[in-house]
Amino acid sequence: MCMSILLASAAATADNPPLPMQIVNLANEVDGVHPGFRAFHAKGVVVEGSFKASAEAARLSRATLFNGGSIPVTARFSDGSGMPNVPDGSPAMPRGIAIRYHLSAGTYTDMVTNSFKFFPVGTGEDFRDLLQAIIASPPDAPKPTKLEQFFASHPNAPKAIGSLPIPDSFADEEYHGIDAFIFVSKSGQRQAVRYLVVPEKLVHIPPEEAAKQSPDFLFDELTRRIARRPVVFHLKAQLAEPDDQTKDASQPWPNDRKVVELGTLTLTKVVPNSLEAQKKLLFLPTNLTAGIELSDDPLPSVRAAAYGVSFGRRSQ
Numbered sequence: 001m002c003m004s005i006l007l008a009s010a011a012a013t014a015d016n017p018p019l020p021m022q023i024v025n026l027a028n029e030v031d032g033v034h035p036g037f038r039a040f041h042a043k044g045v046v047v048e049g050s051f052k053a054s055a056e057a058a059r060l061s062r063a064t065l066f067n068g069g070s071i072p073v074t075a076r077f078s079d080g081s082g083m084p085n086v087p088d089g090s091p092a093m094p095r096g097i098a099i100r101y102h103l104s105a106g107t108y109t110d111m112v113t114n115s116f117k118f119f120p121v122g123t124g125e126d127f128r129d130l131l132q133a134i135i136a137s138p139p140d141a142p143k144p145t146k147l148e149q150f151f152a153s154h155p156n157a158p159k160a161i162g163s164l165p166i167p168d169s170f171a172d173e174e175y176h177g178i179d180a181f182i183f184v185s186k187s188g189q190r191q192a193v194r195y196l197v198v199p200e201k202l203v204h205i206p207p208e209e210a211a212k213q214s215p216d217f218l219f220d221e222l223t224r225r226i227a228r229r230p231v232v233f234h235l236k237a238q239l240a241e242p243d244d245q246t247k248d249a250s251q252p253w254p255n256d257r258k259v260v261e262l263g264t265l266t267l268t269k270v271v272p273n274s275l276e277a278q279k280k281l282l283f284l285p286t287n288l289t290a291g292i293e294l295s296d297d298p299l300p301s302v303r304a305a306a307y308g309v310s311f312g313r314r315s316q
Contacts (some may be wrong), residue, residue, distance in 0.1 A: 089210030
């Protein structure tokens with residue numbers, strides 16, 4: 001999958017780049033080019049731990065991920081900006097956790113989640129247009145700016161950005177798998193889900209308090225916390241009902257949809273060479289295992305391709 005993405009990227013022409021390359025190019029215009037770093041979520045830290053699934057997870061999906069054994073994981077917490085030195089307390093910025101579950105025989109599956117409750121847009125084309133609108137809307141731009149016009153035609157975009165409070169810790173934030181995936185049970189039953197990574201407690205701080213913190217306070221706090229005791233999250237799934245759409249990540253499902261416990265994620269240490277380790281890691285939302293499938297949501301494939309473009313560039 002990764003190799004095909006990189007080959008496709010290399011074959012693209014400068015005059016007519018594919019959508020994923022356009023997105024990465026625009027992200028570099030928004031946040032600058034920082035060699036060796038991701039175009040999105042540039043600032044991060046790698047941790048390790050384990051995952052143990054619930055009995056309910058095994059009923060919903062035949063994935064070996066949910067067999068109930070202790071499965072090693074590698075995860076990366078991050079700030080959503082493409083700037084590697086962004087202050088952790090910056091407002092209107094998602095925080096993320098990407099998780100790799102190490103399965104048998106060297107195989108693995110990934111989950112890529114962030115603190116957006118839903119995504120600002122539903123397609124790769126609209127995400128490209130959002131980045132273009134941001135670039136075309138400097139502080140001195142005439143009103144209404146291109147960004148204001150974009151928000152007017154995509155009303156869920158400002159709502160999504162407004163759903164980004166600032167946590168006091170990476171360990172005290174809730175992360176959302178904004179895209180829909182399909183669980184397939186042992187009997188062949190199919191269930192659309194969206195992931196939730198839920199902390200033991202949820203703690204947010206006001207922007208004025210965050211502004212007083214050190215630029216790296218989330219990373220420093222996580223290092224101290226995980227040295228004292230494991231950081232625990234509960235992996236959950238929101239279950240779609242038959243009439244719920246699955247193709248638009250900017251449209252959340254109703255809050256009354258059933259949420260089930262899939263298992264416990266226990267993170268026990270920060271990787272000593274985290275900066276080097278994360279350069280070699282490529283988390284792809286399309287990197288699935290049997291029992292978990294893509295839905296008709298177009299964003300995972302666009303995201304995976306854009307991450308591939310970014311990986312190719314930062315690996316040079």
